[in-house]
Amino acid sequence: MLAESLALSAALFTIGVVGVLVRRNAIIVFMCVELMLNAVNLSFVALARAHGTAGQVFAIFVMTVAAAEAAVGLAIIIAIFRHVRTVNLKNINLLRG
Amino acid sequence: MNEFYPLVYTFHFYLFGLVALAAAIVFVTRKSPVAAALWLVVVMTSLAALYVMLDAEFVAVIQVLVYAGAIMVVFLFIVMLLNLGTLSELGEIRGKWGRIAAALVGLALVAELAALSRAAYSLRVTVPARSGPEAIAETGGVIGSIAAPMFRDYLLAFELTSVLLLVAIIGSVVLARKRSEHDAG
Numbered sequence: 001m002l003a004e005s006l007a008l009s010a011a012l013f014t015i016g017v018v019g020v021l022v023r024r025n026a027i028i029v030f031m032c033v034e035l036m037l038n039a040v041n042l043s044f045v046a047l048a049r050a051h052g053t054a055g056q057v058f059a060i061f062v063m064t065v066a067a068a069e070a071a072v073g074l075a076i077i078i079a080i081f082r083h084v085r086t087v088n089l090k091n092i093n094l095l096r097g
Numbered sequence: 098m099n100e101f102y103p104l105v106y107t108f109h110f111y112l113f114g115l116v117a118l119a120a121a122i123v124f125v126t127r128k129s130p131v132a133a134a135l136w137l138v139v140v141m142t143s144l145a146a147l148y149v150m151l152d153a154e155f156v157a158v159i160q161v162l163v164y165a166g167a168i169m170v171v172f173l174f175i176v177m178l179l180n181l182g183t184l185s186e187l188g189e190i191r192g193k194w195g196r197i198a199a200a201l202v203g204l205a206l207v208a209e210l211a212a213l214s215r216a217a218y219s220l221r222v223t224v225p226a227r228s229g230p231e232a233i234a235e236t237g238g239v240i241g242s243i244a245a246p247m248f249r250d251y252l253l254a255f256e257l258t259s260v261l262l263l264v265a266i267i268g269s270v271v272l273a274r275k276r277s278e279h280d281a282g
Contacts (some may be wrong), residue, residue, distance in 0.1 A: 001107075001110055001150070001151065003214060003215075004110065004111070004114060005114075005147065005151065006210075006213075006214035007211065007214050008114045008117065008118060008147075009210075009214075010206075010207060010210030010211055010213070010214055011118055011121075011207065012117065012118070012121050012140070013206070013210065014203050014206045014207045014210065015121045015122060015125055015203075016121075016125075017199075017202060017203060017206055018125065018199045018200070018202070018203040019124075019125040021191070021195065021198065021199035021202060021203075022125075022191050022195060022196060022199045023125070023191075024191060025130060027130045027172065027175065027176060028125075028127075028130055028133050030172070031124070031130075031133055031134060031137050031172060032125065034137065034164075034168065035121060035124070035125075035137065035140065038140065038141060038144055038164070041144070041156075041160075042144055042147065042148075045147075045148050045151050045153045045156055046151055048151075048153065049151050049152055049153075053242045053243055053246060054246050054250070054251075056153050056155070056156050056242075056243050057243055057246050057247045057251055059153070059156050060155075060156060060159060060243070060247070061251075061254060061255075061258060063159060063160070063163050063164065064258050064261070064262065065258070065261065066164070066168065067163060067167065067168055067262075067265075068261055068262055068264075068265035069265075070168045070171055070172070071171065071265050071266070071268075071269040072265050072268050072269050072272065074171060074172070074175045074269070074273075075268065075269035075270075075272035075273040076272055077175065077179075078175065078178070078179070078272070078273045079272050079273060081179050082275075087179065
């Protein structure tokens with residue numbers, strides 16, 4: 001099942017990347033990043049089956065970092081929303097020259 | 098399960114894999130953030146089922162508790178907190194050139210990852226499979242087989258993760274705090 005898992009992981013990661021590039025809602029962009037992390041976790045777990053359980057340990061580390069990233073990212077979204085009253089990335093262009 | 102019912106195993110593996118893939122596609126095309134979040138929960142739960150079938154029961158439990166539970170609840174909570182307004186202004190998708198660029202990047206990425214998967218598949222032939230129920234039982238059960246490397250080989254990474262979580266807690270409180278007028282300077 002390794003090949004199938006890696007193919008599914010690749011597909012989910014690509015869907016996440018396309019979502020990040022296409023969507024303009026900051027919250028959905030964040031969820032797409034979570035989907036990409038999940039796809040990587042699937043690769044870790046599938047490879048851990050063939051190469052020992054260290055991959056599962058890394059999957060748990062990825063989940064921890066994802067939780068921290070979600071908390072900080074959503075706090076940033078709240079802070080931005082207070083300033084510009086929107087989460088549409090089209091209107092958030094403070095750093096554009 | 099793999100040894101006793103190979104056909105059932107394969108059927109359910111493909112079933113949950115296809116559910117995850119379909120739910121991911123539906124997730125990324127939803128306009129409403131709430132609907133998108135709920136479809137993402139479907140993806141994560143299907144992935145948890147796949148983790149169980151890949152002999153990673155503990156990771157599956159953590160996936161349901163932390164991802165499908167905690168993180169998605171935080172997302173839905175933020176959607177509720179922000180009161181984003183009507184759907185028509187929410188479901189904005191980039192214009193034609195953005196979509197074409199994204200499609201090109203996606204196709205290139207899926208080709209690249211497929212090539213990588215093939216390479217990994219040919220690699221598997223040379224590496225003996227060390228996992229499975231017997232190997233897990235040898236190394237101290239489902240949780241013990243994860244805990245041993247985590248607290249021996251990766252102890253430094255584990256401690257650093259706790260520092261990272263502390264920083265994230267403080268950072269999110271500082272960022273999301275409402276500043277009063279005389280406090281802003």
